[in-house]
Amino acid sequence: MALVLNEDEVMLRDTAEGFFAEKAPVKALRTLRDTNDETGFDRALWSEMADMGFAGIAIGEDHGGVDMGFQAAGLLAEQMGKNLTASPFLSTAILAATALREAGSDAQKSEWLPKIASGETVMAVALDEGPKHNPAGIETTAEKSGNGFKLNGAKAMVVDGHVADQLIVAAKTDDGLAFFLVDPKAKGVEIERTIMVDAHNAARIDLNDVEVDGDALIGETNAEDALHKMLAAGRGIVAAELLGAGSEAFRSTVEYIKERKQFGVPVGSFQALQHRSSHLYSELEIARSAVLGALTALDAGDENANRYCSMAKAKLGEVAKLAALEGVQMHGGVGMTDEYDIGLFLKRVRVLQELLGDAAYHQNDYAKANKF
Amino acid sequence: MTDMNLDEFRTEVRGWLAENCPEEMRTPVEGDQDVCWGGRNFEFQSEAQKVWLERMAAKGWTVPTWPTEYGGAGLSRAEEKVLLSEMRKINARSPLTSFGIWMLGPALLKFGNDEQKAEHLPKIARGEIRWCQGYSEPNAGSDLASLATKAEDKGDHWIVNGQKVWTSYADKADWIFCLVRTDNTKGKHYGISFVLFDMETPGVEARPIKLISGRSPFCETFFEDVKVPKENLVGEENKGWTIAKYLLTHEREGIGAAAPMRPIHEVAAMSLGLDESDRLADPMLRTKIAEAEIDDWAFGLTMARKLAESKAGQSMGADSSMLKYYGTELNKRKFELMMDAAGHDGLEWESERSRDGKLARSWLRTKANSIEGGTSEIQLNIISKHILELPGA
Numbered sequence: 055m056a057l058v059l060n061e062d063e064v065m066l067r068d069t070a071e072g073f074f075a076e077k078a079p080v081k082a083l084r085t086l087r088d089t090n091d092e093t094g095f096d097r098a099l100w101s102e103m104a105d106m107g108f109a110g111i112a113i114g115e116d117h118g119g120v121d122m123g124f125q126a127a128g129l130l131a132e133q134m135g136k137n138l139t140a141s142p143f144l145s146t147a148i149l150a151a152t153a154l155r156e157a158g159s160d161a162q163k164s165e166w167l168p169k170i171a172s173g174e175t176v177m178a179v180a181l182d183e184g185p186k187h188n189p190a191g192i193e194t195t196a197e198k199s200g201n202g203f204k205l206n207g208a209k210a211m212v213v214d215g216h217v218a219d220q221l222i223v224a225a226k227t228d229d230g231l232a233f234f235l236v237d238p239k240a241k242g243v244e245i246e247r248t249i250m251v252d253a254h255n256a257a258r259i260d261l262n263d264v265e266v267d268g269d270a271l272i273g274e275t276n277a278e279d280a281l282h283k284m285l286a287a288g289r290g291i292v293a294a295e296l297l298g299a300g301s302e303a304f305r306s307t308v309e310y311i312k313e314r315k316q317f318g319v320p321v322g323s324f325q326a327l328q329h330r331s332s333h334l335y336s337e338l339e340i341a342r343s344a345v346l347g348a349l350t351a352l353d354a355g356d357e358n359a360n361r362y363c364s365m366a367k368a369k370l371g372e373v374a375k376l377a378a379l380e381g382v383q384m385h386g387g388v389g390m391t392d393e394y395d396i397g398l399f400l401k402r403v404r405v406l407q408e409l410l411g412d413a414a415y416h417q418n419d420y421a422k423a424n425k426f
Numbered sequence: 427m428t429d430m431n432l433d434e435f436r437t438e439v440r441g442w443l444a445e446n447c448p449e450e451m452r453t454p455v456e457g458d459q460d461v462c463w464g465g466r467n468f469e470f471q472s473e474a475q476k477v478w479l480e481r482m483a484a485k486g487w488t489v490p491t492w493p494t495e496y497g498g499a500g501l502s503r504a505e506e507k508v509l510l511s512e513m514r515k516i517n518a519r520s521p522l523t524s525f526g527i528w529m530l531g532p533a534l535l536k537f538g539n540d541e542q543k544a545e546h547l548p549k550i551a552r553g554e555i556r557w558c559q560g561y562s563e564p565n566a567g568s569d570l571a572s573l574a575t576k577a578e579d580k581g582d583h584w585i586v587n588g589q590k591v592w593t594s595y596a597d598k599a600d601w602i603f604c605l606v607r608t609d610n611t612k613g614k615h616y617g618i619s620f621v622l623f624d625m626e627t628p629g630v631e632a633r634p635i636k637l638i639s640g641r642s643p644f645c646e647t648f649f650e651d652v653k654v655p656k657e658n659l660v661g662e663e664n665k666g667w668t669i670a671k672y673l674l675t676h677e678r679e680g681i682g683a684a685a686p687m688r689p690i691h692e693v694a695a696m697s698l699g700l701d702e703s704d705r706l707a708d709p710m711l712r713t714k715i716a717e718a719e720i721d722d723w724a725f726g727l728t729m730a731r732k733l734a735e736s737k738a739g740q741s742m743g744a745d746s747s748m749l750k751y752y753g754t755e756l757n758k759r760k761f762e763l764m765m766d767a768a769g770h771d772g773l774e775w776e777s778e779r780s781r782d783g784k785l786a787r788s789w790l791r792t793k794a795n796s797i798e799g800g801t802s803e804i805q806l807n808i809i810s811k812h813i814l815e816l817p818g819a
Contacts, residue, residue, distance in 0.1 A: 057727060057730055057731035057734055058731065058734045058735055308814050308816070311816070312815075312816065312817060319817070319818070320816075320817045320818075322816040322817055323816065323817040323818035323819070325807075327816075328806065328807070328810035328814075328816050328819055329803065329806040329807075329810070331810060331814055331816065332748075332751075332805075332806040332807075332809035332810045332813075332814065333751075333806065335748065335809055335813060335814060336748045336751055336752045336809070337752075339728055339745070339748055339752075340721065340724045340725055340728050340752060341724065342728075342731075343724050343725075343727035343728040343730075343731050344720075344723070344724035344727065346727070346731065347723075347724070347727040362723075365720045365723060365724070366724075368716075368717075368720050369720055369721070369724050372717075413717075414713070416720075417713050417716040417717055417720065418713070418716070420716045420719070420720060421691070421705065421706070421712050421713075421715070421716045422704075422705075424689075424691055424719075425691075425695065425700075425704060426691040426692075426694060426695045426700065426704075426705070426706045426712060426715070
């Protein structure tokens with residue numbers, strides 16, 4: 055397993071590091087938030103990301119992508135985590151692209167994947183419904199209706215749902231779970247933007263007797279393998295984003311405790327903070343390996359790759375949360391102010407650790423898979 | 427080395443192992459009695475254990491990456507990985523385990539002179555001499571540099587007086603690598619010298635210490651007017667602290683790596699049973715086990731990653747402290763869960779059923795993990811100072 059980055063990956067990481075720090079730093083998120091931006095991300099930025107090949111990172115070259123794989127996608131996500139960058143990367147370039155790539159017919163792939171890679175189309179995957187991630191409990195139904203299907207249900211936490219040009223809805227059919235392409239403007243689709251605590255995008259989407267054609271079905275009426283692959287990719291990438299956010303929260307905190315003086319000395323000279331910082335450093339190193347291990351396994355087609363992505367999500371959910379919590383505490387009073395960035399990291403990590411399953415969800419899943 | 431050459435090497439290794447690894451050496455190591463430590467007085471458990479050591483030593487594969495002139499095979503890290511993976515495939519035991527291989531060897535390769543390397547390394551590689559480590563003293567534990575064992579200059583030799591403690595297997599070792607004080611006028615880190623001497627030298631006495639596990643892997647070791655020739659000094663006089671620290675990083679990498687054990691969840695499932703939905707009957711324990719096993723997976727990847735990074739020319743440096751800290755704390759956590767899972771059965775101390783309290787004694791042994799080789803707190807200090815560069819650390 056390649057746990058050390060190769061030359062191409064190092065180059066991509068360095069490029070991404072410079073790109074996001076310059077084009078989409080934390081300040082950019084503040085602007086989106088404070089101007090109540092309707093889109094919730096910068097469309098010009100997304101267009102530039104597409105030009106850089108980022109939107110097509112997990113899309114084959116025959117469909118206009120650069121096909122660098124999930125390890126590479128993780129390197130981008132890590133930088134976005136570090137800068138709290140708002141973009142439809144997860145919703146469109148990872149979740150939607152993977153669902154289409156894994157389940158779609160040749161015609162569907164040819165139609166949609168190039169539009170994702172070029173940045174032309176923003177897509178959102180409507181998956182979860184209740185307060186917690188629970189793909190096994192999806193209740194939205196797709197009934198046969200004429201030549202097509204009729205969808206009914208209510209979705210929540212649909213990332214980028216209010217700005218998507220196209221929705222991919224996960225719904226139950228007689229054969230199992232399947233994905234459907236749904237036009238957000240179609241009759242019976244109601245979308246409510248739900249601005250989240252981290253100032254990133256999400257939406258609630260109600261589907262009331264939404265009629266779609268037969269060719270709206272992505273692939274087959276049982277797309278569970280594709281669903282699991284999409285979930286694995288999503289979890290691995292969110293884990294990478296958590297790694298970036300957690301690492302940056304930690305880095306800025308260590309920097310702060312070196313500067314902040316009390317009792318005439320930097321507070322970072324106190325062993326109470328030193329040991330907690332060293333512990334957190336260790337946890338972040340372990341967490342980094344989990345992300346690398348999971349994403350390389352996914353690229354290598356390892357039979358345990360889906361499990362590893364779930365395990366990485368469990369680990370990163372815990373570690374990034376610890377980094378954010380310790381970050382606020384070690385910043386002291388200023389950690390509670392909006393002026394300092396550490397609070398924004400606390401909020402973003404809270405959302406990311408919930409997205410696609412929190413640590414408890416994945417620990418439970420690990421236990422079930424190992425029969426205990 | 428190209429991948430094709432590596433494939434050829436793999437084929438060669440596989441063939442050689444199939445032919446030369448005795449059947450008895452392809453079973454799991456159950457405890458210390460199955461480990462081949464080598465040394466003058468070592469009693470081989472079986473003819474197979476002896477043959478296995480001889481054959482592997484003849485190939486240079488007891489210390490695969492050491493230069494051939496010193497008893498190694500001069501393998502690259504990639505080739506060594508192939509060798510180890512092929513050995514794992516047939517469950518081959520390690521032919522030789524020793525502090526000579528793990529700790530002294532790397533230090534001698536870096537700091538020893540040609541005579542010292544030629545004298546000591548081949549004997550380590552062949553398992554002829556068993557070494558012990560004379561570091562800690564009753565008043566120099568975490569604060570190792572305050573060690574006081576005194577070496578008095580007598581021209582061509584020193585006379586050593588003092589006491590070491592926690593010297594692992596000192597009662598069974600042939601030679602000792604030892605930190606002694608040759609100067610006490612210029613601060614504690616200066617004036618430490620790294621010397622080697624024979625445990626049979628008059629004036630050396632090792633007394634086993636009985637531990638909470640009921641076992642005695644450690645000794646107190648006393649030196650009374652022990653004569654140590656000057657040619658047994660490694661590196662420069664008074665500047666042994668550098669060597670001592672270098673060796674500690676190797677020791678820490680080794681302690682962090684725990685031996686493979688049966689998955690905790692299997693023991694728990696058997697001991698506690700599953701409920702009607704196939705979940706462990708104790709839901710709180712279930713979550714903790716899942717968490718520990720996920721950490722174990724990620725820690726294993728981290729060991730591999732740090733090794734691969736150091737191969738690529740990046741030094742592991744203070745990260746060995748991170749691995750030591752995390753690995754030992756995790757190991758303790760795993761054994762606590764193993765004891766939770768085993769319940770009453772795990773508490774048996776002397777029965778045949780419990781194989782003389784194997785689990786309980788192993789559990790107790792792990793408590794030393796985060797003390798020996800530098801406590802967890804010391805490792806956290808090292809990370810704060812050398813990696814995070816926090817003030818005053």
